[in-house]
Amino acid sequence: MYQAPRGTFDILPDEQSYWRYIEQKAVELCQLYGYQRIDTPAFEETRLFARSIGESTDIVEKEMYTFEDKGGKQITLRPEGTAPVCRAYLEHGMHNLPQPVKLFYWASIFRYERPQSGRYREHHQFGCEVFGDDAPALDAEVIDIAWQFFSALDVGQLSLNLNSIGCRECRPGYLVVLQDYYSRYSRDLCPDCKTRLKRNPLRLLDCKQPLCRQVAGSAPQSVDSLCPQCGEHFGRLKRYLELLELPFVVNHCLVRGLDYYTRTVFEVQPESEGAQSTLGGGGRYDYLIEELGGNPTPAIGFASGIERVVLNLKRQRVAVPALPRPRIFVAHLGDEAKVEAVRLASVLRRAGIGVLEPIAGKSLKAQLRQANTLNVAYTVIIGEQEVEAGTVILRNMATSEQKNLPVAQLPEYLQSLD
RNA sequence: GUGAGUGUAGCCUAGUGGUUAGGGCGUCAGGUUGUGGCCCUGAAGAUCGAGGGUUCGAAUCCCUCCACUCACCCCA
Structure with a gap:
């Protein structure tokens, strides 16, 4: 027997209501905030991701689905959503559009990881990206969308973590301070952190090892090393968030795992404990467009993991609306009635009324x-007598009430019901 | 990549060495003429994850592999 590849899964009809419900909320929200949908290919040239995410990140080093196509090109299934949208922004000259350009996507994401609760090899993300303006109000707007998305879905108590990790000007200085500090504790650090100390010092801060956490706890904070511009940006962002009544908490250890982030970074976590719990996160990436070959273009975005949203909806026992199904069933008795049933079903469907038909030969x-x-709400019953008389029986399944009416009146009558 | 737990019909599950692997849910059919839900009866559906070994005899014990789950890690 075949089975779905490891870390992938089928979204069966019974599960679809969750997915469509969430998607609908996302789409509605984006409409409200003026974000337009973009769909990009499931795969891109490998170097797009290597360049943007960062060569030394786990995603690029060991989690990408990369292969050579028959033309000899290096191809990678997208391991995140931002880089492809940036590529599209550049490729289609969107800098010529009125700025900022506000886009959203709903896409499959592929990463080769060990599957566990809330983590898959193919998962789905809803994300937003804003290009062309570095106003803190836009940071606030993106964080607000993320927050409203999860709130609208009623996934339970949430917390909003926020940090600023500076820019080109101030981050290098901070990294020196950070490395200085960590060097003093280097023998207490876990093996991973010993390499981080040299390769990617920012990531030292979010190590989960107890000892490393302790060291991180009193480490110098990035917000204390911000340049005046970044400091002001962060200050104004916090004021906007207060204005929007978003209950953020500044978390000095929040740094995120992709290298392209600058200034603002944030994450949304559910209060309930769980290992793979982050529902969404994002941040500003003011140099990414430039690094991919465009003009300097500030940008900010966020992404949320739909599987984790579904997980939380189930945990919270949120009742999602059922997907629409036909409410009419056409039962028939006898050969002529069967022909009439087929005809009638088609008439009803063409009138926009959903109909289910039984397979032939049943009592x-x-x-x-x-x-x-x-x-179903109603069953239409057609037998020999009804064919003869040009009528049908309409049975209300809840009340068992039946009435006879001429076939010709049925579509109109059904449409008049609720 | 590391560690732990678990694999019995579509789903849940009984069965820890002894004859045809039992039950529930679900599915299908029937319970006299053209009427659902409750109830009753019946049917289909399992090479007990796969392969090997121990044994007179294995779902049950041992080994290997595979898959799933959870955790580390990483992240959404």
């Missing part, structure tokens, strides 16, 4: 049982 009892299982 009326079996057909009604089926109608019951399918949970």
Whole structure:
């Protein structure tokens, strides 16, 4: 027997209501904030990701689905959503559009990882990106969308972590301070952190090892090393967030795992404990467009993991609306009635009324049982007598009331019901 | 990549060495003429994750592999 590849899964019909519900919320929200949808290919040239995410990140080093296509090109299934959107921004000259350009996406993301609760090899992200303006108000707007998205979905108590990790001007100085500090504790650090100290000192701060955490706890904070511009940006952002009544907490250890972030970084966590719990996160990436070959273009974005949202909706026992299904079942008895049933079903469907038809050769009892299982509101019953008379029986499944009416009146009558 | 736990029909599950692997849910059919839900009866559906070994005999004990789950790590 075949089975879905490791870390992937089918979204079966019974699960679809969660997914469509979440997607609808995302789309509505983006409309409200003026973000337009963009869909990009599932794969890109490998170097796009290597350049943007950072060569020394785990994603690029060991988690990408990379292969050579038949033309000899290095191809990678997208391991995150931001870089492809940046590529599209550049490729289609979107800097010529009125700035800022505000986009959103809903896409599959691929990473080769050990699957566990809330972590898959193919997962789905909803994300927003804003290009062309570095106003702190936009940082606040993106954080606000993320927050409203999760709030609208009622996934339970949330916390909003915020930090600023500076820019080209001030970060190098901070990294020196940080390295100085960590060097004093280097023998207490875990093996991973010993390499981080040289390769990617910022990541020292979010190590989960107890000892490293202790060291991180009293480490110098990036917000204390910000240049005047970054400091002001962060200050204004915090004022906006207060204005929007978003309950953020500044977390000095929040740095994020992708190298392109500058200034603002943030994450949304549920209060309930769990290992793979981060629902969403993002930040500013003011140099990425430039690094990919464009003009200097500030940008900010966020992404959320839909699987984790679904997980939380289930944990919170949120009742999502059922997807629409046909509410009419056409039962028939006898050969002529069957022909009439086929005709009638098509008439109803063309009038925009959803109809279910039984497979042939069942007793009326079996057909009604089926109608019951399918949970339809009404069953139309057609037998020899009805064909003769040009009528149908309409049975209300909840009340068991039946009425006869001329076939020709059925579409109109059904449309008039609720 | 590391560690732990778990694999019995579509789903849940009984069965820890002894004859045809039992039950529940679900599915399908029937319970006299053209009427569902409750109830009753019946049916289909399992090479007990795969392979090997121990044994007169293995779902059950041992080994290997695979998958799933959870955690580390990483992140959404």
